[in-house]
Amino acid sequence: MKKLLYYVDAMQKEFTANVVKTGKEADRSYIVLDNTAFYPTGGGQPHDTGWINTIEIIDVEKVEDEIRHYSHEDVENISGEITGKLNWTRRFDHMQQHAGQHILTAAFVELLNIPTVSFHLGTDLVTIDLDVADVTEEQLQAVENRANDIILENRTIETKWVTKDELAQFNLRKDVKVEEDIRLVIIPDFDYNGCGGTHPTSTGQVGLLKILATEKIKQQIRIHFICGNRVRKQLAMRKQVLTDVARQLSVPEENAAEALRKFAQTAKATEKSLAELQDELLIFEAKELAKQSIPIAYFTNRSIQQLQKLARFITQENPAAIALLVADNGEKLQFVAARGSEQTQSMKAISTAVLPLINGKGGGNDALVQGGGEKVVSAEQLLRSMEKVISS
The missing domain is CATH 2.40.30.130 (Elongation Factor Tu (Ef-tu); domain 3)
Incomplete structure (x- = not known):
């Protein structure tokens, strides 16, 4: 070897x-x-x-x-x-990321005594899993700073073949699993680690290391990071996104985050107001339909959620009613059947009868069912079939 x-x-x-x-x-x-x-x-x-x-x-x-x-x-x-x-671009990228992983892992051990338990070098991102339940932003920043200090110092990255008996001479970061052909990758006075991968000859060739995100994986923390040329690519991508967002918001880039926050707040408030107005319209419709003992109606481009709300409003307004609602949504039909509290007939009989007519699927309980399927019959025909189940 x-x-x-x-x-x-x-x-x-x-x-x-x-x-x-x-x-x-x-x-x-x-x-x-x-x-x-x-x-x-x-x-x-x-x-x-x-x-x-x-x-x-x-x-x-x-x-x-x-x-x-x-x-x-x-x-x-x-x-x-x-x-x-x-393909030197690919090889050198892998060497940058792999050496960066050694440096980052060693920094976590040096500053926080947190070991790395696994490592994955992906196409876009690199991850390490830390044997710890949580890390703070301050800790991440300190580790990232230490890693980049080691990179900027341009320390030599050495490799050395040793025997199992010689391992005791080195302050290894973790135990070596192999018995022979033991290869150490060494950053003097910082990291000593058994590794069979390829690395550049100095830390300076790693270029730069940036932690991008963390996520909790069971009782461990996964760190997403990148090194070298990947940092430049990420920076270019994020710059492009920031420029586009700032342009659309008509603000300088440095004000884009605050402008986007205000825009999101306004959009959320508008969405809430719109939902309230839609509910008011549904309530108005429900009051009119609830005057019938079996309110029947079909609509164009109504979501199943809107049909469910309307059915509930109808049966609250008229506990003796059974509401039958159908929506023609382009290439599919959707329906809802609901009974008021004074009714005992199971709505499941309706879905059982009409779902085969539209090759559909649905669900629900005795009080309310919903379903949808192919538009192989018209909305009026589907309603008549639903009404026929109630009449029978």
């Missing part, structure tokens, strides 16, 4: 090697080389991609003692010496 090119020089972008064998696995072909700079998936770090000669490599996995370079192209005729070239 010590002689693998991605361990000998993690900054190597191109290399030459010899083909050992080729093969096929499911719908993919693969190439095995006598050495490689392509990093296979492992230790929380995704695989490299790139090219072997002109063949695109889409995945790299370690299978027993082989490192297989997978492609969707035919590799059967490839042999002899090849030239490998990494």
